Amino acid sequence: TILSRAPPSPASAQNLTHSLPLHSPPADLSLARCLKPHEAACSFPSSMSATASPDCVSHKGLQELCELYDGFLLDQWGVLHNGVEVFEGVVECLQKMHASGKKIGILSNSTRGTEATRNHLVSLGIDPSLFHAITTSGDSSLAALRKRCEAMQKEQHRPLRVCWFTSWHEDEPVGRRFLHELMDPDKASGSEEPLLKLTPVDQADLIFADGTNVVVTCNAAARLPPSARETDEHKRGITFIKVEDTGDATEVDHILKPAAERHLLFLCGNPDFYAMGPGGKQNFQAGTIAKRYEELSGQVEYFGKPHATHFHACVRELGLPPHRVAHVGDSLHHDIAGANSAEIDCVLVTSGVHHEELCGGTSLDDLGKQHKARPTHVIERFVW
Numbered sequence: 001t002i003l004s005r006a007p008p009s010p011a012s013a014q015n016l017t018h019s020l021p022l023h024s025p026p027a028d029l030s031l032a033r034c035l036k037p038h039e040a041a042c043s044f045p046s047s048m049s050a051t052a053s054p055d056c057v058s059h060k061g062l063q064e065l066c067e068l069y070d071g072f073l074l075d076q077w078g079v080l081h082n083g084v085e086v087f088e089g090v091v092e093c094l095q096k097m098h099a100s101g102k103k104i105g106i107l108s109n110s111t112r113g114t115e116a117t118r119n120h121l122v123s124l125g126i127d128p129s130l131f132h133a134i135t136t137s138g139d140s141s142l143a144a145l146r147k148r149c150e151a152m153q154k155e156q157h158r159p160l161r162v163c164w165f166t167s168w169h170e171d172e173p174v175g176r177r178f179l180h181e182l183m184d185p186d187k188a189s190g191s192e193e194p195l196l197k198l199t200p201v202d203q204a205d206l207i208f209a210d211g212t213n214v215v216v217t218c219n220a221a222a223r224l225p226p227s228a229r230e231t232d233e234h235k236r237g238i239t240f241i242k243v244e245d246t247g248d249a250t251e252v253d254h255i256l257k258p259a260a261e262r263h264l265l266f267l268c269g270n271p272d273f274y275a276m277g278p279g280g281k282q283n284f285q286a287g288t289i290a291k292r293y294e295e296l297s298g299q300v301e302y303f304g305k306p307h308a309t310h311f312h313a314c315v316r317e318l319g320l321p322p323h324r325v326a327h328v329g330d331s332l333h334h335d336i337a338g339a340n341s342a343e344i345d346c347v348l349v350t351s352g353v354h355h356e357e358l359c360g361g362t363s364l365d366d367l368g369k370q371h372k373a374r375p376t377h378v379i380e381r382f383v384w
Contacts, residue, residue, distance in 0.1 A: 056348075056364075056375045061383040062093050062328075065347060071103040071132075071320040073311065073344070075329035076110060076117075077275040078352030079382050084278045086124045089383035096384045098130045105133035107314045107327065109285075109304040109334065111178055111210035111269045113138045133317030137304030138178065138210070140313075141269035144303065145208065149182055149195035152205070159197035163204040163255065164222070165289055167211030167244065168229065174222050174238065178210060178269075183219045198222055198237070201255045201264075207293075209286040210269035212243040215255065247274065247284040249292035256289070260298035266290055271302045272334060274353065282353075305329075306338030315344065328382065330354065337373035348375035349382055 059065055062072075077083060080090050097104055112120060117136055118128040128134075145160075152160040166175035182196035200217045201207065216222050221237025243249055249256075259266070272285035290300045304310050315322050326345040329335020330352020339346035350358055354367060368374050 056378050058378045059347075061089075061379055061381075062097060063384050065326065065377060065379075066097060066100050066102055069102070069324055069326045069345070071105070071315075071318045071325040072097065073105045073107040073314050073318075073325060073327040074382075075305075075327075075331070075335050075349075076106060076108045077272075078330035079328055079349050080126065081124050082278050083275070083283075084124075086126055087382065089381065091126060093382055093384040094126065094130045103132045103318045103320060104130060105135065105314045105318050106131055107135050107305065107311065107329075109137045109270045109272045111138035111141065112136060112176065113142065116176065133314055135310065135314035135317060137269055137271070137310065140310070141208075141210070141267060141303035142178070142182075144267065144301075145179070145196070146182060148206070153195060159194050161197050161199045161203055161205045163201040163207045163259070164198050164216040165207070165209035165211060165241075165252075165286060166214055166216060168214045168238070168240075170229065171226050173226060174214070174216060174224055175211060179208075179222065183222065194219065201259050204259070204264060206264050207255075207259055207266045208269065209266065209289050212284055212286055212289060213241055213245075215239045215241060215252070243289060244284050247282070247288055249289045252289060253292075253296070256293050256296055256298065260293065260296040263299070266293045266298055266300045268300055268302045269304075271304050271306070272331070280355065305331075305334040306341065308338065308342035311338060311342035311344055315342075326376065328379075332367055332371035332373040332375075336368075336375050337371055340373055345376040347377040347379055349379055351381045 065072075074080060079087075080094075081087060094104065106117060108117065110117060113136060114134045116138070117134050121128045121131075145162075149160040152158060162179075164175065164179065166178065168174045179196060179198075183194045183198070185192050185194055198216050198219050198221070216238050218237035224238070241251055243251055268286050268290040270286040271290065273287045273291070274282045274284045277283045287302075290302065294300050311327065312322075315325050318325060322342070322344050326347055327335060327339040327342075328347040328349060329339075330349040332348065332354060336346050336348055348354075348364075350364075357367060358364065364375075364378065
C-alpha cells in the first residue's frame with residue numbers, strides 16, 4: 001500500500017539533506033552508545049550531538065521507518081547476523097515488517113547464490129519466505145564468469161584459465177563449490193573440456209577473488225572435501241594465505257605483481273573490505289586484495305555494493321519505485337555510499353563494522369566525510 005504522505009526525497013551524494021523535518025532522538029534512544037551484538041554497550045566520550053549527523057534522523061528501530069517506506073533492501077552481515085548466529089531481535093523485526101505488508105529484499109556482497117543464501121538463512125533460523133527478493137554479488141559474478149568462459153570456448157576453443165582466491169573453512173568444501181559448475185565438461189557445446197580451468201597466475205587469463213584464505217590453482221584441488229584440510233592432499237593445488245585474518249594483502253604480491261605486469265583483469269566477487277564475525281572479529285574480504293591490485297595499477301571489475309547497478313537490480317525485484325524503498329546496512333563505504341549513488345534512501349546500523357570507531361569517539365559526521373557517504377536515517381541495531 002502506497003502511503004498518502006509525501007515520500008522522502010532520494011538521498012544522493014550530491015544532495016545530502018533530507019526533506020523530512022528533523023527531530024531530536026527519543027530520550028531512550030542511545031545513539032550515544034552502540035552495541036556489539038551480544039556484548040555490553042560502551043559509551044561515547046563525546047555528546048550525542050557530536051556523534052549523530054545533523055542531516056540524518058535517528059530512530060529506535062524499524063517500526064518508525066515502516067511508516068515512511070514500502071520496501072527495504074537489507075544487508076546481511078553486521079545487520080541480520082554475523083555469519084554464525086542471528087542477532088537478537090532480528091527475527092521478530094522481520095516478521096513484523098512482513099506482517100505490515102512491507103516488501104523485503106536481501107542485498108548482499110556474499111558470493112553465495114540465491115539458493116545457497118536461502119539455505120544459509122534457514123540454518124540461522126530465519127525464514128527465507130519473509131523475503132521478496134535476494135540479490136547477491138555471487139549471482140552476478142558467476143554470470144559474468146560464465147559469459148567470459150563461453151566467449152573463450154567460442155573464440156579459442158579452450159577453457160578460460162583462472163587463478164582463484166577463495167575461502168576454505170572447516171566443514172565446508174573449497175570455495176563452497178562456487179565455481180564447480182563451470183569446471184564440469186561443457187555439455188552445452190558437446191566438449192569434454194570444462195568451461196573453466198584453474199591455473200597458477202603465470203598461465204591465467206584472469207584472476208577471480210571471492211575469499212581471502214586460500215589460492216586454488218587446479219580443478220582437482222577445488223573438489224577436495226573438508227577433511228582434506230587435515231591431510232597433504234591440498235599441497236598440489238591449494239596454498240593457504242593469512243589475508244582473511246591480517247588484512248595485509250601485500251602477502252600475495254608475488255601473485256598480484258606479475259598479474260598486473262601482464263595486465264590481467266581481476267574480477268572481485270565480494271567488494272567488502274571486511275565483515276564482522278562472531279565476537280566482533282574482523283574477517284577481511286576479497287575487496288582487500290582487489291584494492292591492493294589497484295594499488296599495483298591492476299584493473300579490477302567489481303560485482304556488488306557499492307555499485308548502483310546492484311541496488312537497482314534488487315529494487316526491480318521488489319517491484320517498487322526507488323523513492324519508496326530504503327536500504328539498511330552497516331558499512332558507510334559499501335551500503336551508504338552505494339545507496340547514495342543509486343539515489344535510494346538509506347539506514348545506517350551503528351553496531352556493525354563502524355562499531356569500534358564510533359565507540360572510540362569518532363563522530364558519524366567525520367566518518368561520513370571520510371567515506372563520502374551520508375545516511376538518511378540511523379539506528380543502533382536491526383530491531384522493531
